[in-house]
Amino acid sequence: MEIFAQQLVNGLVLGSIYALVALGYTMVYGILGLINFAHGDITMIGALVSITVVQLLAAAGMPAAVTLVLAGGVAMVVCVILGVSIERVAYRPLRRAPRLAPLITAIGISILLQYSAALIWGKQYIAMPELIEPTRISIAGAQLTDLQAAIFLLACLIMAGLLWFIKTSRMGRAMRATEQNPDVAGLMGVNTNTVIAFTFVLGSAIGAIAGLMVVLYYGLGHYFMGFMLGLKAFTAAVLGGIGNVAGAVLGGLLLGVIESLASGYIGDLTGGVLGSNYRDIFAFLVLVLVLVLKPSGLMGQHSGDRA
Amino acid sequence: MNFSATFGTLSSNPHWRRMAWIVIALILLAAPFLIEATLGRSWVRITDVALLFIMLALGLNIVVGFAGLLDLGYIAFFAVGAYSYALLASPQLGIHWPFLLLLPLGAAVAALFGILLGAPTLRLRGDYLAIVTLGFGEIIRVFLNNLNRPVNITNGPQGITLIDPLQMGGFSLSQSHSFAGLTFSPVHSYYFVFLVCAVLSIIISLRLENSRVGRAWMAIRDDELAASAMGINTRNVKLLAFAMGATFGGLAGALFASFQGFISPESFHLIDSIMVLCMVVLGGMGNVAGVVLGAVLLTALPEALRYIGPLQQSWFGEILVEPSDARMLLFGLALVLMMLLRPSGILPPRRRRMAPPSLVTNRATG
Amino acid sequence: MQPADALLSATSISKHFGGLAALSDVSITIRRGEIFGLIGPNGAGKTTLFNVLTGIYAADGGELIFDGKRIDGFKPHHVAQRGIARTFQNIRLFSSMTALENVMVGRHVRTRTGVLGAVLRTRRALAEERAIVQRAHELLDYCGLSARAYDLARDLPYGDQRRLEIARALATEPKLLALDEPAAGMNATETEALKTLLERIRADGITLLLIEHDMKLVMGLSHSVVVLDYGEKIAEGEPAAVQRDAKVIEAYLGGSLT
Numbered sequence: 001m002e003i004f005a006q007q008l009v010n011g012l013v014l015g016s017i018y019a020l021v022a023l024g025y026t027m028v029y030g031i032l033g034l035i036n037f038a039h040g041d042i043t044m045i046g047a048l049v050s051i052t053v054v055q056l057l058a059a060a061g062m063p064a065a066v067t068l069v070l071a072g073g074v075a076m077v078v079c080v081i082l083g084v085s086i087e088r089v090a091y092r093p094l095r096r097a098p099r100l101a102p103l104i105t106a107i108g109i110s111i112l113l114q115y116s117a118a119l120i121w122g123k124q125y126i127a128m129p130e131l132i133e134p135t136r137i138s139i140a141g142a143q144l145t146d147l148q149a150a151i152f153l154l155a156c157l158i159m160a161g162l163l164w165f166i167k168t169s170r171m172g173r174a175m176r177a178t179e180q181n182p183d184v185a186g187l188m189g190v191n192t193n194t195v196i197a198f199t200f201v202l203g204s205a206i207g208a209i210a211g212l213m214v215v216l217y218y219g220l221g222h223y224f225m226g227f228m229l230g231l232k233a234f235t236a237a238v239l240g241g242i243g244n245v246a247g248a249v250l251g252g253l254l255l256g257v258i259e260s261l262a263s264g265y266i267g268d269l270t271g272g273v274l275g276s277n278y279r280d281i282f283a284f285l286v287l288v289l290v291l292v293l294k295p296s297g298l299m300g301q302h303s304g305d306r307a
Numbered sequence: 308m309n310f311s312a313t314f315g316t317l318s319s320n321p322h323w324r325r326m327a328w329i330v331i332a333l334i335l336l337a338a339p340f341l342i343e344a345t346l347g348r349s350w351v352r353i354t355d356v357a358l359l360f361i362m363l364a365l366g367l368n369i370v371v372g373f374a375g376l377l378d379l380g381y382i383a384f385f386a387v388g389a390y391s392y393a394l395l396a397s398p399q400l401g402i403h404w405p406f407l408l409l410l411p412l413g414a415a416v417a418a419l420f421g422i423l424l425g426a427p428t429l430r431l432r433g434d435y436l437a438i439v440t441l442g443f444g445e446i447i448r449v450f451l452n453n454l455n456r457p458v459n460i461t462n463g464p465q466g467i468t469l470i471d472p473l474q475m476g477g478f479s480l481s482q483s484h485s486f487a488g489l490t491f492s493p494v495h496s497y498y499f500v501f502l503v504c505a506v507l508s509i510i511i512s513l514r515l516e517n518s519r520v521g522r523a524w525m526a527i528r529d530d531e532l533a534a535s536a537m538g539i540n541t542r543n544v545k546l547l548a549f550a551m552g553a554t555f556g557g558l559a560g561a562l563f564a565s566f567q568g569f570i571s572p573e574s575f576h577l578i579d580s581i582m583v584l585c586m587v588v589l590g591g592m593g594n595v596a597g598v599v600l601g602a603v604l605l606t607a608l609p610e611a612l613r614y615i616g617p618l619q620q621s622w623f624g625e626i627l628v629e630p631s632d633a634r635m636l637l638f639g640l641a642l643v644l645m646m647l648l649r650p651s652g653i654l655p656p657r658r659r660r661m662a663p664p665s666l667v668t669n670r671a672t673g
Numbered sequence: 674m675q676p677a678d679a680l681l682s683a684t685s686i687s688k689h690f691g692g693l694a695a696l697s698d699v700s701i702t703i704r705r706g707e708i709f710g711l712i713g714p715n716g717a718g719k720t721t722l723f724n725v726l727t728g729i730y731a732a733d734g735g736e737l738i739f740d741g742k743r744i745d746g747f748k749p750h751h752v753a754q755r756g757i758a759r760t761f762q763n764i765r766l767f768s769s770m771t772a773l774e775n776v777m778v779g780r781h782v783r784t785r786t787g788v789l790g791a792v793l794r795t796r797r798a799l800a801e802e803r804a805i806v807q808r809a810h811e812l813l814d815y816c817g818l819s820a821r822a823y824d825l826a827r828d829l830p831y832g833d834q835r836r837l838e839i840a841r842a843l844a845t846e847p848k849l850l851a852l853d854e855p856a857a858g859m860n861a862t863e864t865e866a867l868k869t870l871l872e873r874i875r876a877d878g879i880t881l882l883l884i885e886h887d888m889k890l891v892m893g894l895s896h897s898v899v900v901l902d903y904g905e906k907i908a909e910g911e912p913a914a915v916q917r918d919a920k921v922i923e924a925y926l927g928g929s930l931t
Contacts, residue, residue, distance in 0.1 A: 035434045035437075035438065090647070093647055094646065094647070097650060098650075099377075099433045099434065100377065100588065100592075101650045102646070103377070103434060103437065104584075104585070104588060104642055104645075105642065105643050105646040105647070107581060107642060108638075108640070108641070108642025108643040108646070109639065109643060111635055111636075111638060111642070112639035112640060112643070114635070114639075115632050115636045115639065116636065119632060119636070227577075231441075231445075234438070238438075278449060278453060280445075280449060281445065281446050281449045281450075284442040284443075284445050284446050284449075285442075285446070287439070287442050288427065288439050288443065288446075291431060291435050291438065291439050292427040292428070292430075292431070292439070295431070295435060514791050514792050515788070515791055515792065518786065518790075518791030518798075518802070519780075519781060519784055519786045519787075519791065519801075519802070519805070520786075520787065520788055520791055521791070522770070522774060522777055522778050522781070523781055525767065525769065525770055525774075526767050526770070526778045526781075528769075529766075529767035529768055529769055529770065530765045530766070530767060530768075532729070532749075532765065533761065533765035533766070533767065534767075534778070535729075535748070535749040535750050535753075536727060536729070536749045536750075536753060536758075536759055536761075536765075537750075537758070537778055537779050537781060537841065537842075537844075537845060538750050538753035538779075538781055538782025538783075538845055539778070539781050539782070540748075540750045541750065547788065551788065
């Protein structure tokens with residue numbers, strides 16, 4: 001039972017991070033019908049930028065709290081600028097192009113981001129300086145640090161904030177309208193270009209925070225980390241129902257838990273044949289199963305044949 | 308000078324056509340020696356690899372270009388073909404079957420995987436199909452990487468070594484041979500094997516393109532519902548596309564294993580699937596000549612970029628950008644620019660081969 | 674009991690989408706060799722019925738008999754193989770292929786060459802291919818499109834695109850040709866030409882099922898007419914009788930039908 005509780009807790013913390021990244025995917029897909037392949041890599045940039053800021057500020061002797069806030073802030077600014085520029089330069093011209101073009105462009109951007117990061121930060125793993133001595137907490141027999149708990153709580157706060165924002169604010173309404181029917185929304189006076197740009201602002205900013213959380217959680221950053229993270233976050237978005245913001249939250253948490261439980265128990269389940277080194281494919285298996293069996297995901301919004 | 312008009316008149320003249328084919332054939336036969344003389348032996352090896360990529364790109368062209376099915380995990384079939392060959396022709400399992408059996412077997416196993424991986428995707432379209440195929444590709448790579456416990460089948464990340472080259476009796480392509488005063492080192496010998504396979508692949512692709520099956524694929528690509536309403540069994544025809552594409556990939560994979568003598572899961576990464584996809588898209592999706600061109604360019608250009616390493620050394624005194632990184636940066640940039648500026652590819656999407664020759668020179672391309 | 678010369682009998686067809694009943698208890702009988710009109714206001718369920726008849730939707734209830742055999746739940750390609758071909762309300766041509774190639778695709782269901790034949794260029798494969806090309810040319814000529822054979826489908830003018838869809842459907846050798854608003858967007862001259870073509874098709878032995886909003890055309894051509902409104906059949910019979918039916922006039926909101 002203890003293993004279960006432990007894996008559950010691990011899964012929820014990790015899942016909350018997946019959920020944050022998934023929000024970026026789901027919002028962009030909802031509004032543009034585009035899988036923003038580059039989103040995972042924007043998160044990566046946010047992660048590496050925050051490491052650099054922390055390294056600089058910690059060396060200058062700044063207090064931990066200020067360092068973290070500044071790191072997050074700078075990362076957000078960088079990612080937002082990146083995200084909006086990419087949308088403006090690479091995606092907007094292709095809005096009416098056949099399916100393949102924006103997809104390949106997104107892949108191209110993803111590669112550009114990865115190797116630019118390799119150029120700037122090198123290809124080795126980069127360590128996040130330890131700012132605070134983590135205190136261990138125990139919940140229902142599971143161990144976690146206060147840092148992990150903080151990550152979880154902050155992530156939930158952000159998700160709740162986003163949901164509230166989309167539901168109540170004027171921009172949120174504009175976003176929902178554009179998602180339903182961009183042409184009619186435009187006729188009703190919504191500036192769709194602004195709305196789309198804003199969607200990228202939100203997604204990138206949240207992605208930046210997620211990036212910071214990832215390096216806090218693992219203590220490491222790497223130029224290629226966006227790939228797996230992006231794929232898993234996308235899986236989470238699909239699992240919850242692509243285009244559905246609440247679905248992304250649910251999908252992220254669920255995926256984190258599934259992944260944790262599966263890699264925890266897989267040794268026992270398969271009698272030692274498969275080990276936890278198969279961890280990464282659980283996300284893929286979930287992805288394939290969802291897309292084949294129930295493409296609209298758990299909370300459904302768009303069906304699986306956006307062609 | 309009106310190039311297309313001249314080309315049109317030339318190509319409709321049977322004498323000129325035959326001359327052109329003879330010249331091309333002679334160049335192709337002499338190529339490995341010419342290349343070695345001018346650029347060095349390493350470039351002959353690169354040519355061999357380019358020929359393999361031509362096969363791969365043509366295979367993917369059937370799936371993506373003809374049938375419009377966006378496959379992002381295509382390299383998996385290359386891997387399956389390579390591992391099928393390697394497992395049955397190396398010390399790994401202690402089996403050493405002859406290549407005449409293994410090459411078709413590699414292709415057949417890959418075709419089977421093509422059907423297995425294609426079957427769940429039949430109702431998906433566009434992006435979703437792409438993601439699922441990507442997922443399949445990754446799943447296969449993870450399995451290849453981890454099937455070394457509890458029973459060591461694939462030898463995990465270390466891969467399989469000492470793979471048998473193409474050989475019959477005592478005659479092996481991994482040794483040098485002399486003939487007519489020329490030295491045929493392995494890269495030369497394999498060149499001719501790969502050339503034959505590549506040429507066959509081109510011929511098969513062209514024949515399929517202008518056939519009942521090819522038209523069925525293109526109908527599905529253009530409008531699946533209408534194709535179905537016109538009597539095309541879209542499920543079977545799509546599976547056929549996956550199987551045919553996988554066959555090309557599997558054969559190329561088996562040849563690769565015998566050529567290289569060593570394979571590991573690292574040779575079959577997602578980026579390789581994307582690379583092959585780009586050969587198809589950048590060359591001109593569905594256009595056989597374009598795809599061949601794309602394969603050659605995307606194999607040769609990155610290799611040419613290796614020279615920027617020493618170039619930077621001489622200009623700046625140090626290497627600022629690793630050639631392999633520069634290659635990837637340029638690749639990413641090329642993708643973005645291509646899609647923004649010329650999404651249909653270098654060569655026009657489809658030549659209208661049905662049109663009578665006199666019309667060829669009058670119509671604008673594209 | 675169905676009349677002996679019934680080509681298609683649809684009995685009590687119903688189709689729901691979520692809570693919406695697109696079709697309720699619709700029954701029609703199309704006799705061999707006739708031109709059958711299906712009319713009704715927008716949203717009445719005409720195209721839905723088409724989609725059920727041609728296998729694109731599976732009916733939620735009811736029975737479909739074509740040429741003496743059940744075709745309930747058949748997939749579209751199977752329906753085509755049995756002998757029903759159709760055109761689409763929103764023109765669905767193969768846009769990247771030429772007019773000739775579009776019609777050649779129509780021959781797919783009546784031909785057999787597979788991968789092996791294509792790759793090996795067997796004598797049979799080559800002969801079949803020649804036959805396909807020739808038949809496609811004949812059909813293009815039949816529909817007045819010979820001059821356009823080598824043009825890309827997407828480059829054709831609108832009226833030619835509609836006729837190309839018909840030529841393509843004819844290539845499948847249908848017993849029943851179902852046309853969804855073939856005259857939509859056509860001017861008077863084009864409509865007249867279409868009428869001539871349709872009458873010629875019927876004279877050559879093919880039964881026609883027609884959805885149309887052009888009342889002059891559909892009433893002038895059809896032998897029998899069925900009127901749908903809100904997914905239900907509200908009238909059927911000969912055009913003249915249907916035109917005078919009070920329910921029908923009301924369904925079209927008080928306008929006269931000529």
